[in-house]
Amino acid sequence: ADGGTLYSRAGAFNTNATGQLVTVDGANVIPAITVPTDAVEVIVNKTGQVFARLQGQTNLQLLGQLQIANFANEAGLAPLGDNLFQETAASGPANVGVPGDPAFATIQQGYLESSNVDPVKEITELISAQRAYEMNSKVIQAADDMASVVSKNIR
Secondary structure, X not given: OOOOOOEEOOOOEEEOOOOEEEEOOOOEOOOOOEOXXXXXXXXXXXXXXXXXXXXXXXXXXXXXXXXXXXXXOHHHOEEEEOOEEEOOOOOOOOEEEOOOXXXXXXXXXXXXXXXXXXXXXXXXXXXXXXXXXXXXXXXXXXXXXXXXXXXXXXX
């Protein structure tokens, strides 16, 4: 809204009323790509080139080129919510490039990034942590009971 540049890992894009490529929340994608109203198919290749097949034509029309930004320290980006991040001094400046170039990933149309968490492993670790907590709690309770018995016998 303030005209600044934000970064996102979300790959689900839509078009707005004027045909501009936007995020799910309506923010414009940079660089600006406009899909013609008579487009019957939109194709994005691995290198981020966006093509449209127009009604009544067999040849694809190049609409624009998506870019990818890498950061020296991705953990330093400031999370703003809604899958948006802002560049900070801790993250370093954005290294923007074309998908598929060395040190840059490729783009897959029709795919969204999945979770990087293995649910089975995380549930197993949660159960282990709960059991460790229960055992520690019982040890503390046993020590408290022993101290109680000792203090009653001293009186």
